[in-house]
Amino acid sequence: MLKYTKDHEWLRQDGDDVVVGITAHASEQLGDVVFIELPDVGREVAAGEEIVVIESVKAASDIVAPVAGTITAVNEALPDTPGSVNDDPLTAWFFRIRPADPDLSGFLDEDAYQQLIG
């Protein structure tokens, strides 16, 4: 069951970690993604901290940490295949984070997210 942020990220709980990517809506808004810079594994981040640089043909943007925690893994293949974010945004994950607080109930569910972008 995916959760969503108001910053158009999707969150998938996987054991103790949360896997994070961006929504189809976000990837459409960004346009063709051409460059991605991921955070270092092991980095401790604050909620809302800008930790990914994502550039499309149009502009540079950031992806923020949805929760405070520790980066446990990043999708190493992504910087070499940035277009996969447009092709299949739900598969093209960016990073895994181990949240300081594992409760994700405050995030949007599918219906609430659809309302947000509707």
Next chain:
Amino acid sequence: MAELRRTALYDLHLSLGGKMVPFAGWEMPVQFPMGVMGEHLHTRAEAGLFDVSHMGQVILRGEDMAQALETLVPADIVGLAPARQRYGLFTDKAGGILDDLMIANKGDHLLLVVNAACVDQDIAHLRGLEAQGVTVTPVTDRALLALQGPKAETVLARLIPGVTAMKFMDVAEFDWQGVTLWVSRSGYTGEDGFEISVPEAVAVAFAQALLDAPEVAPIGLGARDSLRLEAGMPLYGHDMDRDTSPAQAALGWSVPKIRRQDGARAGGFPGAAAILPELAQGPARLRRGLRPDGRAPIREGVAIFDAAQGGTRIGQVCSGGFGPSVGGPVAMALLPPEIPDGATVWAELRGKRVAVTLTPIPFHKPSYKR
């Protein structure tokens, strides 16, 4: 904010799924559902249709119109043959650039095409020629379309067979369904192609006739920018402005020998006293091409340094982004001319220095029909 103007093709853009944005006082499509990357590559492979109706079209008439325009533009306009077009610059007294423009000799008049953002200023500037017996008439009832790409000739010739005889920078008039089209073989993409001035009343029908061709896709401003960037073409207000001289903008080629020092019609345009010596001696900074070594685009405003750490700031990016046909980021910056092509300089991106290779422009070789 003043209300945005809409071109004759506005409803057509919406029906094609165009994403509309404000640009130079106009509401223009920045992209269509194909997306910037797809539109860019389509134009290089097939043919793209651009709405450039926001650009200013201005007619000059008068016995001495060419001599008169030469007092504002350091180009050879007197020597411009009928049915030919030429690129030029409006310069200011200090030697900066007020705008760039196309000048077509249409026999009994000159047709100018100027930038949308500068059109009011340019017309006021041109009105200064009225004292020399020149009449200045803005064209307000015509759309301007560009059809660009290797299939442009094939597509346009289905509607107007005569265009196949045109060469790069030729201009001609053709009849299409009872209206007169003003056609030039030119563009802003580095591809072969045409720019077509069409009466607004039939602009949609004409655009639709082009879009009906399987080779043609509608293209937005986003791809127009990446196409011109790869072609090494400057954009007014970014790569040149009043603080940039023709020599610095790498546009000295548009100032021919006849208008330079010791030429038969040397000088006689605003800023000549600054512009001509600089063209003879070489500028202290020059618009150069840059290719970042990694994948990260370096965009307008990014500072360029001569060292990986510390060092001196030697310029900043004036245009930059991702070049879909190049397959990587490309940029232009005003930099010292003495640094050789192939040398490495460094762009400061998000607090880090990124290695960048000085690369001759254009990044993508043009394919004009000479």
